[in-house]
Amino acid sequence: METNFGYIDENYRRILDGIEEAKAKYRNPSDEITCMAVTKTVAPEAVNHAIGCGIQVLGENRVQEYLSKKALYLPQARMHFIGHLQTNKVKYIIEDMELIHSVDSIRLATEINRHAERVQKVQDILIEVNVGGEASKSGVTPDQLEELLYQVAEMPHIHVKGLMTIPPVEGDEKFLFEMQKLYLDISAKKMDNIDMEILSMGMSGDYVAAIRYGSTLVRIGSALFGARKYV
């Protein structure tokens, strides 16, 4: 069956234009902003089409879904894990992930450190911040962040590269502003073994605003692949 993925080309071009416009307006020309394709529920053929368009990073939410699709993905894509990660599933993904965005507890970090040592890597991670303090969301609250960073900084097989957030849907830009402030504050502290190079913030609905507030990586699902048929 021939499937026409031309809509992905169009969507991707529109997103890149949006990123460029936001950059021109709010950022330095030399700033690099990564556009990740979020693959949940999307057929591997569509994901591969996006890779063909120029997508270099895939965002995976679910361990089971990832394991069932990974052999079908074009091999050049870099894998990031962005979903809630249970400690007992770390072992299935640790070797494949360039970056794990969703670390929000000492328990999860400890497990990642343990498995990273086993497979002889240093795992790059981001700390997920629940900037809106929503009960339904994962992530540490802003006032728990520094404590977790100090603990994770001691782990030899983990390297913190920045922060990730999913701000409240109804939220105005104040949450994006607050994340940028946290990111800059932590950066200014120059903690050992903690780098602030990546601010993973912005999805289909708010990536332009997120870029305004310092995002370096936007995670795009529906604006690239169309509305998800199921969640």
Ligand SMILES: *Cc1c(COP(=O)(O)O)cnc(C)c1O
């Ligand atoms: C689904 C998802 C996205 C992408 O959401 P869209 O609104 O479809 O772009 C980004 N980040 C995370 C963590 C997600 O689960």
